[in-house]
Amino acid sequence: MGQACGHALLCRSQPPSSEIRGQQVFLRPDESSAPALTTRQSTTLSEQLQDALLRLAAVTDARSLRAALQDSVQELLPSTECVCVYMLEGVSRLLCDDPPHELPQEGKIRCVLYVCVCVCFCVCVCFCVCFINNLTESDREILLQQQTRSQCCCLLLVSEDNHQLFCQLMFGRFGQVVEKKKSITLQDISEERRQLSSMLGCEISSMLCVPVASRATGQVVALACAFNKQGGQRHTEADEHAIQHCFCYTSTVLTSTLAFQKEQKLKVECQALLQVAKNLFTHLGKFFFLSVPLREERTFCSVFLLDRVSHELVAKVFDGGVVSDEEKEFRIPADQGIAGHVATTGQILNIKDAYSHPLFYRGVDDSTGFRTRNILCFPIKDENNEVIGVAELVNKMNGPWFNRFDEDLATAFSIYCGISIAHSLLYKKVHEAQFRSHLANEMMMYHMKVSEEEVTKLLVTGIEPVMEIHPCYAEFTYTPRSLPDDTTPLCILSMFEDMGFITTYKIDLNTLARFCLMVKKGYRDPPYHNWMHAFSVSHFCYLLYKNLGLSNYLEDIEILALFVSCMCHDLDHRGTNNSFQVASQSVLAALYSSEGSVMERHHFAQAIAILNTFGCNIFEKFSRKDYQRVLDLIRDIILATDLAHHLRIFKDLQKMADDGYNPKSQTHRSMLLCLLMTSCDLSDQTKGWKTTRKIAELIYKEFFSQGDLEKAMGNRPSEMMDREKAYIPELQISFMEHIAMPIYKLLSELFPEATELYERVAANREQWTKVSHKFTIRGLPSNNSLDFLDQEYELLQSQGAFGSDDHCLNGCLEDAEGGRGQ
Structure with missing residues (x-):
C-alpha cells in the first residue's frame, strides 16, 4: 500500500x-x-x-x-x-x-x-499480511498455518504474461486452478501425489489449493496451498473460506508487490541496455558487450551479423564468447536453421521445447552431450527496419522457458542496440578506409620523403638576404622563372625571413625547410602547373607585400596564409582541369565533385597532408584558435583560385573598390584575399612579352594534352584544348580582355601602386594582336613551339615597342622544356 x-x-x-x-x-x-x-x-x-x-x-x-x-x-x-x-x-x-x-x-x-510519528500508534496486524517489523521469521511462516491449522503452507505466484508458475510445479491440475479459478484438494491430484511428496520432502495426507484473484482484474495471481491439516483431518470449506477471507483485501497488496518487483526487474534490464549502448559507443567495433545483459538469466548467448554479400550469418559472439578476427569465422547460411529463419522473416521466435521444433538441429547436442531446452531468437534491425543480425539465447535459468517479458526485452534490445551496431559497423568501415588512406598517404609520403641530409644541405649556408638573390628581386619587373630550380627552396626561406614570418610566429627553421622541400616534391611535372609555377605565384605574393603595403590592409596571419596558399595552391596538379575530372569520373571527382572546385579541394587536402606529416607543421606553435583560423584561411584562399569562384564574386569586388575598402570589415578582407590570390595566380601575364609568350606555349601544351585524352575517351574537347582548332592569339586576347585585365584594373583601383601591372598586361595584349598575323600565316608547328613569334617580337622591340625584359634573359627560361619546370 x-x-x-x-x-x-x-x-x-x-x-x-x-x-x-x-x-x-x-x-x-x-x-x-x-x-x-x-x-x-x-x-x-x-x-x-x-x-x-x-x-x-x-x-x-x-x-x-x-x-x-x-x-x-x-x-x-x-x-x-x-x-x-x-x-x-x-x-x-x-x-x-x-x-x-x-x-x-x-x-x-x-x-x-x-x-512522534503518530499521536496514536495503530499497529496493523493481520494473519495474512504482516506490517509489524519485530515479528520473528518463524512467526511469519505460521500465519496461514494458524488459520488453516496445517503442517505447512506455501504461496505459488503466477506470471501474468503466460500463467507460468514461478515454482516449477507444472502439473495439469494446478493449471486448471488458474484457468477455472476453483479450489482443488489432494483427491483431485492423486496421480501427482507421489511427485509432490518428493518435492516437499514429506508425506502428504491432505492438501488444499485455493486461487487468489486480483480485485482489480479478476485474474488469478497466486495459488495458496495448505498441506497436512493437523489431527489427520481433511481440509474443509471453512478452511477455504478462511484463506479467501485472508486474501479478500490483501490480494491488492500482493499484486502491487508483484508489479513493484516487475518494475524493479524492468529497471535493471533497462539499465543493462543503457550500459550496452554506452559500451558500444565507447568501444565501437567491439561486440562482446552485446552479450553481457542477455546472459544474466540465460546459459548461452550468440550474436550473428548478416553478411548480405555472401548471404550468410557471421558469428560475432558465439556461446557467450567473442569470435576474434584471427580465428576461423563461424558462418551459417542466412536461410537455414532457427537463426536463418529469423533473419529471413524478421520475426521473433520463442521455442519452449527445442527438440520438438522442426528447425532445431540436434546433431550438436548429440555430439557434445549438451541439452538445449528452450531458445529465444530475435532479429536485430537498424533504423531503416532492415535486419542486420540475429541474437539467439539458449536455456533460461530462472524459469522453464522464455516468457513474454523476455520477448519485450529482446525487442527493446533489437531496436536500441540495432542502431548502435549499425553505427559500429559504419565506424569500422570508416576506420578501415582511414587506415587504407593512411597507408596510401604513407606510400606517397615515402616517395616524397625529405631526408635530413636535404634539410641540412638547404640550411648549411644560412638564409640568404633577398637583395643577394638579385638586386631587383623585390620589383614587379623581376621574373622569378629566371632562377635555377634547385635554388628556389632557399629563395622561399629568404622571403619568409624578409616578411618577418619566422620571427613573428617562431617557426622552426628545420620544420620550415622540410615543409618547403615537401611542397616542392608534392608537385608533378605537367608543362605549366608545376613547382616553378607555384614558386612564381609565391614570389608575386612577396612583391605585393613589398610594393603595396599589405600590412595596412590585412592582418599578419592573413598575409602568412596567403603566402602559404600561393606555395600550395596547385599541389599534385595532374595537368587537367575540373571539367575533365568530372567527365572522366576520376577518383578526385568522386571525392569532391559534389562540393565543386574538384582540383582546388584536392590541392588543399594535399597541403593539409603535408602539414600533418611529421616535422612539416610550420604552424605547430600556434594557439588552437590561430591554428584553426590559418587553416580556414588557406582553404578559402586556395578555393578562390577556381576562376568560376572569381567570376561569381567579381561584382562584389567591384562594389568594394567603388565604395572604398574597409580593413575592419571581415568580408572586405576575405574578398581582398581572394582577389590577391587570383592576381598572383595569373602573374605571368604581368611580365615581359618573352616570358608571356613562353608561358602561353607551356599552357597550351598542357591544354592540348588534355584535349588528346578527351578525344581518346570519345569526347569532343573545347576549342582551346583542341590542337587542330585552337587559334592561340585570339584565345589569349580573349583571356586577357575578359579575365586578366579586369583583375589588374580592379587591383590598381584598390592599390594605385599596382597600375604598372595593369599596363603590362595591356601591353602584352597589344603584342598578341600585332603578332597574330604570323600565327595565321604559319599556323602552329608540329612541335607546338611558338618560337617563330620571337622574330616578330625582336623586330618590334628594336623599334622600341616594348619595355625591357632583361630579367628573363638569364638563360633559364629558354630551358623550361629541358626539365627546369620540375
Whole structure:
C-alpha cells in the first residue's frame, strides 16, 4: 500500500526518524488515543479493527487513501466529529483537502508531529499480511498455518504474461486452478501425489489449493496451498473460506508487490541496455558487450551479423564468447536453421521445447552431450527496419522457458542496440578506409620523403638576404622563372625571413625547410602547373607585400596564409582541369565533385597532408584558435583560385573598390584575399612579352594534352584544348580582355601602386594582336613551339615597342622544356 500510493501510511512500527518524512497521518490533538492503545495491547484484533485495516491494505492510490483513512478512523472512534488527513507537498507543507487548509508551521499540532510519528500508534496486524517489523521469521511462516491449522503452507505466484508458475510445479491440475479459478484438494491430484511428496520432502495426507484473484482484474495471481491439516483431518470449506477471507483485501497488496518487483526487474534490464549502448559507443567495433545483459538469466548467448554479400550469418559472439578476427569465422547460411529463419522473416521466435521444433538441429547436442531446452531468437534491425543480425539465447535459468517479458526485452534490445551496431559497423568501415588512406598517404609520403641530409644541405649556408638573390628581386619587373630550380627552396626561406614570418610566429627553421622541400616534391611535372609555377605565384605574393603595403590592409596571419596558399595552391596538379575530372569520373571527382572546385579541394587536402606529416607543421606553435583560423584561411584562399569562384564574386569586388575598402570589415578582407590570390595566380601575364609568350606555349601544351585524352575517351574537347582548332592569339586576347585585365584594373583601383601591372598586361595584349598575323600565316608547328613569334617580337622591340625584359634573359627560361619546370 505504501508503495502504491507513495504519500502516506496509516500504520507503522516505530521507524527511525529518517524514514518518516512524508508518511505521517495523525489525529486531532483533542482526540483520545486510549482506545487504539488498548486495542494494540490485546492479543487478538476485533472484527471492527481488522476490517478497517484490511480496507486500508486494499488502497492502491493516493486518491482513495484519504477516504479510506477517514472511514477507518471514524469506524474505530465513533465519537470523532471530524478527521483531517494531511498530505506532504514539497519539503514541509502539509495540506488537507477536506476542509481545504494548510497545517501551520508552528503550534502544538506541529510540535506533536515532530515529537512522534503518530499521536496514536495503530499497529496493523493481520494473519495474512504482516506490517509489524519485530515479528520473528518463524512467526511469519505460521500465519496461514494458524488459520488453516496445517503442517505447512506455501504461496505459488503466477506470471501474468503466460500463467507460468514461478515454482516449477507444472502439473495439469494446478493449471486448471488458474484457468477455472476453483479450489482443488489432494483427491483431485492423486496421480501427482507421489511427485509432490518428493518435492516437499514429506508425506502428504491432505492438501488444499485455493486461487487468489486480483480485485482489480479478476485474474488469478497466486495459488495458496495448505498441506497436512493437523489431527489427520481433511481440509474443509471453512478452511477455504478462511484463506479467501485472508486474501479478500490483501490480494491488492500482493499484486502491487508483484508489479513493484516487475518494475524493479524492468529497471535493471533497462539499465543493462543503457550500459550496452554506452559500451558500444565507447568501444565501437567491439561486440562482446552485446552479450553481457542477455546472459544474466540465460546459459548461452550468440550474436550473428548478416553478411548480405555472401548471404550468410557471421558469428560475432558465439556461446557467450567473442569470435576474434584471427580465428576461423563461424558462418551459417542466412536461410537455414532457427537463426536463418529469423533473419529471413524478421520475426521473433520463442521455442519452449527445442527438440520438438522442426528447425532445431540436434546433431550438436548429440555430439557434445549438451541439452538445449528452450531458445529465444530475435532479429536485430537498424533504423531503416532492415535486419542486420540475429541474437539467439539458449536455456533460461530462472524459469522453464522464455516468457513474454523476455520477448519485450529482446525487442527493446533489437531496436536500441540495432542502431548502435549499425553505427559500429559504419565506424569500422570508416576506420578501415582511414587506415587504407593512411597507408596510401604513407606510400606517397615515402616517395616524397625529405631526408635530413636535404634539410641540412638547404640550411648549411644560412638564409640568404633577398637583395643577394638579385638586386631587383623585390620589383614587379623581376621574373622569378629566371632562377635555377634547385635554388628556389632557399629563395622561399629568404622571403619568409624578409616578411618577418619566422620571427613573428617562431617557426622552426628545420620544420620550415622540410615543409618547403615537401611542397616542392608534392608537385608533378605537367608543362605549366608545376613547382616553378607555384614558386612564381609565391614570389608575386612577396612583391605585393613589398610594393603595396599589405600590412595596412590585412592582418599578419592573413598575409602568412596567403603566402602559404600561393606555395600550395596547385599541389599534385595532374595537368587537367575540373571539367575533365568530372567527365572522366576520376577518383578526385568522386571525392569532391559534389562540393565543386574538384582540383582546388584536392590541392588543399594535399597541403593539409603535408602539414600533418611529421616535422612539416610550420604552424605547430600556434594557439588552437590561430591554428584553426590559418587553416580556414588557406582553404578559402586556395578555393578562390577556381576562376568560376572569381567570376561569381567579381561584382562584389567591384562594389568594394567603388565604395572604398574597409580593413575592419571581415568580408572586405576575405574578398581582398581572394582577389590577391587570383592576381598572383595569373602573374605571368604581368611580365615581359618573352616570358608571356613562353608561358602561353607551356599552357597550351598542357591544354592540348588534355584535349588528346578527351578525344581518346570519345569526347569532343573545347576549342582551346583542341590542337587542330585552337587559334592561340585570339584565345589569349580573349583571356586577357575578359579575365586578366579586369583583375589588374580592379587591383590598381584598390592599390594605385599596382597600375604598372595593369599596363603590362595591356601591353602584352597589344603584342598578341600585332603578332597574330604570323600565327595565321604559319599556323602552329608540329612541335607546338611558338618560337617563330620571337622574330616578330625582336623586330618590334628594336623599334622600341616594348619595355625591357632583361630579367628573363638569364638563360633559364629558354630551358623550361629541358626539365627546369620540375
